[in-house]
Amino acid sequence: MTSLDHPTGPAASTIETARITWSLIAEPTDGAALAVRAALGSEDALDLARHGTVEDLMRHLKGKVPIDDSDPAPARKDPRLRAERALARWRQRLATVRVEEVLDHAAARGIRVLTPEHPQWPRQLEDLEATTPHCLWVHGPGDLAELVGSRSVAMVGSRASTPYGEDTASSLAASFARSGGTVVSGGAYGIDAAAHRGALAAEQGATIAVLAGGLDSLYPRGNTRLLEAIRERHLLVTEAPLGTAPTRWRFLARNRLIAALSQAVVVVEASWRSGALSTARHANGLSRHVGAVPGPITSAASAGCHRLIRDEGAVLVTEHSEVLDLLPGGEPSGDGRYARQDELDLLSSSDRRVLDAVPPRSSAAVATIGQEIGIGQDEARSALARLELLGLVEVREGRVRRARPR
Amino acid sequence: MTSLDHPTGPAASTIETARITWSLIAEPTDGAALAVRAALGSEDALDLARHGTVEDLMRHLKGKVPIDDSDPAPARKDPRLRAERALARWRQRLATVRVEEVLDHAAARGIRVLTPEHPQWPRQLEDLEATTPHCLWVHGPGDLAELVGSRSVAMVGSRASTPYGEDTASSLAASFARSGGTVVSGGAYGIDAAAHRGALAAEQGATIAVLAGGLDSLYPRGNTRLLEAIRERHLLVTEAPLGTAPTRWRFLARNRLIAALSQAVVVVEASWRSGALSTARHANGLSRHVGAVPGPITSAASAGCHRLIRDEGAVLVTEHSEVLDLLPGGEPSGDGRYARQDELDLLSSSDRRVLDAVPPRSSAAVATIGQEIGIGQDEARSALARLELLGLVEVREGRVRRARPR
The missing domain is CATH 1.10.10.10 (Winged helix-like DNA-binding domain superfamily/Winged helix DNA-binding domain)
Structure with a gap:
């Protein structure tokens, strides 16, 4: 048996172990970790994290770093300070982290880990380039690569949703699932939950919840049953190792995964400042089509959707067929079929x-x-x-x- | 006194008389009349209508004619037949039409006629090129050129409107009028009426109803009081001479005037097949920005607006400031001011x-x-x-x- 057959077991390859280790010692938004990985690859980067000098690391922290909330501003201006802090941070965690234990713990719960070496790793994650996750933790019977590889749409929106938005999310999700598609969302209250529920109700297709925290503790608590149902029939996904609490920063980072795991994003209802808009922006950056559902101009819950359509090039979506048009090869809008x-x-x-x-x-x-x-x-x-x-x-x-x- | 001071009186110039005569003998959609006018000018075209031969007319009916519902299909394929019918049609009316009488009759009612020679003729009507009206009949104290020259927006929509659409139309129209603008609409039931009412309620700015029939008989009857109020304070406008009933074709032709008399068009609520969409299309053809107000995807009364936004490049409009952005020099959308x-x-x-x-x-x-x-x-x-x-x-x-x- 090759390591690919046991990617999470004791036979995990060096490269897989290195990736998993990185996911245990660095936040998804640790720019220094992403930069050194981009420069050296996960394995050599991990060697440097273990044994390198501050100067070794400094060489790889030049240039633009995609995301970085790990260092306060003074460190970001002083490359030496930045490298010192990163090494200290990583080494502190390396001192206590035990990859095998973590994998055993996950396996005992039925949680698997996917790395790019795994056949269930979706290739489209590489669109994220420097911010590609080190690995993904998944729970449920679904094959991630298969579920998101051909017909997957993210349906996201505000937690503070209206019955109109929830009905729309459920109904679009149900239709999309019935067409054999996978509905990706964030497992949150409101629109996310309505989309997951619609897809589950369809009894066809699939739905995936991409979470911001570890899979050993489902969040938000009020959606536990829903998330358990998704886990039982389809798949929960996260880049956060077990034991990781969802934080605001992790929610922001998680949104890029929702976008990358989908072929298009539909924002069903979003207030002017909704986090769903950041998912839409990530999708845009990844060349996924973004659709948004309009609503009454008097509804604050639709203001973000209107803004996406008005100012950010999102396609107005009113029905299932228009969701399909957002998929690669579709005609997202402007076809003028009914022009007369x-x-x-x-x-x-x-x-x-x-x-x-x-x-x-x-x-x-x-x-x-x-x-x-x-x-x-x-x-x-x-x-x-x-x-x-x-x-x-x-x-x-x-x-x-x-x-x-x- | 020059003829410009008495454009509708006995001293009306030959050119003015010729234009008015054309408006009395030819429908706005008479393509043969528009073609011969484009070729010869109103006066020589009228000479031809009176004294020319079929061959004379045939020479000017080559090429594309903008609108033409006057001839059945066989005539449009046979240029001779077409010219014969047009001459017969015009001469039949010329035999009975008395321009002076019509003008006296109009003047007695306070109805004035505007031609391009009149200082109140809005220059932007020339954007209509071959389909520029022969003349306009106006009633009310307003100066048409002044009212539509600097800050005019058409607010149009379905007759079968909802309270949501009517509230939106009234409120956008009131805000626009309060900003000193002129709200142009079609005087119809539903959204048109709500827009006129909102503008009237503002006690500032102005509102103009562009009608499809003659100004001696206000249509639709149920809006008589509203149209009288507009006539009393601002202006009613039509290209149809007195005594002309509004027909379906005249409504279609009228929509181009609403578009031409405005600097932008906002469709507030429109069903999938609403005539308001033809106004939007005319506006597009005249390089006016088109805005549309979204609504619930479950409302048939918003389906046309959604289609305009989705497929025909209309700008999604949710509030007054976004109406202003549609005016020349504004930023209709995509400015990304709130992108983060x-x-x-x-x-x-x-x-x-x-x-x-x-x-x-x-x-x-x-x-x-x-x-x-x-x-x-x-x-x-x-x-x-x-x-x-x-x-x-x-x-x-x-x-x-x-x-x-x-």
Whole structure:
């Protein structure tokens, strides 16, 4: 058996062990850890963390670091201080961390760890580049790579949701799951929970909760049953090792995983300052389409969605088919299929009956149209002339067909 | 006195008389009339209508004709037949039309006629090019050119509106009128009426109803009082001569005038097939910005607005300031002013207090921030470091300022 068959067991390879170790000693937002990993790879970076000098580390902390909340401002201005603190931080944790114990503890609970070496590791996580997680902790029967590889949409939104938003989230999630898709969300109260519930109710497709804390203690407590149901049937995912409490910073970092694990993001309801908007922004940065559901302008819970549509290029989404259009290969918007349809409203009812008599996908003899709906030839011809002027039909050589959408 | 002082009286110039005559003998959608006018000008075109031959007219009916519902399809394929019918149509009306009588009749009712020679003729109507109206009939104390020249927005929508849409229309119209603007609409039931009412209630600014029929008989009947109030304080406008009933075709043609008389169009509520969408499309063609107000996805009355935003590039509008942004020189959308604001939601309350202590438009000494809100220096510095990482503040040489929006 190769290490790939036992990636979390005693036979975990050196590289896997190194990645898991990094996840145990550094926060997802530890910029120094990400920088040294980007420069050296997980294994050599870990060697440096264990045995390197401050100067060794300093060489790799030049340039832009993606995220960093681990050092106070003075350290970030002083590369030496920064390197000293990072080494001290890592070594303090290295002194007590026991990878095998952690893996045994996880395995006892049924929690698995995935690294890029694992066949269930989704390749799309590499879109995160320097902020790719060291590893992911997953719990549940689902195969992560399979669940998110072909048809996955994040449905996210405010915790302070309205019944309108919750109904919409459930219903879009249920339709998407019924189409065989995976609904990714954050397991939070409000829109996230409604999306998970809708997907679970569909009895098809799947739903994944991407959490900010360790999988040994489900958060938020009020969603325990929901998260347990997801764990039982599909999958819980996090980059936080067991025993890690969800913090504000970890929620922010978690949002990038929701975006990366999805092929598109739909924000169902979000207040002006909702964290769901950061998920949308991550999706944008990862070249995923972002959709947002509108609502009444009088609802504060929709203000963030309106802002995404208005100012940040999100596609307005009103129904299931428009969620599908956000997936790769879809037509997210602007296809103008119905660009003339409104004028139908102003047609007389007899003209509309004539239009309805024109077959949608083939042509008909002009002479038969009048017969079909019981009006005179001349009347039918005049109606068709009006319809042709509006670009709704095309008449050629005595036959009429629906005009192609302009 | 020049003819400009008496454009509608006995001293109306030949060109003015010619234009008015055209408005009496040809529908706004008479493509043959528009084509011959475009080729020869109103006066020579009228000469041709009176005395020309079929061959004379045929020469000017080549090429694209903007609108044409006057001829049945066979005539449009046979240029000779088309010219014969147009001449016959015009001459039949010329035989009975008496311009002076019509003008006297209008003047007796207080209805004035505007042509491009009149100082109250809005220059922006020329954006309509070949479909510029021959003349406009106006009723009320307003100066049309002045009312629509600097700050005019069309607010239009479905007749079948909801209380949500009506409230929104009234409130946006009232705010716009209070800012000194002119609210242009179509005088119809539903959103149009709500917009007019909101503007009237503002007691500032103005509102103009652009109607599809003659001004001697106000339509729809149920809005008579509203239209009378507009006529008393501001202005009713139409291109239809007195005695003309509003028809479906005239409503379609009228929509282009609403668009041309406005600097932007806001669709407040529109069903999937609402005629308001044709106004939006005209506005688009005339390079006016189009805005649309979103609503619940469960409301059929908002489906057309959602479609405009989703598929036709309309800007999502939720409040008065966003209406103003649609005007020339405004920033209709995508300015990203609040692009980072959502992350504030995830700040701890103490970090947010620190952020609030940073002055919005100047800088402050880092040392004073902690004092101001009663926390320790170190605590304040750590908070500022976190805020700086989020790009919310910039710390330089001991002073902190709000970061410029990215």
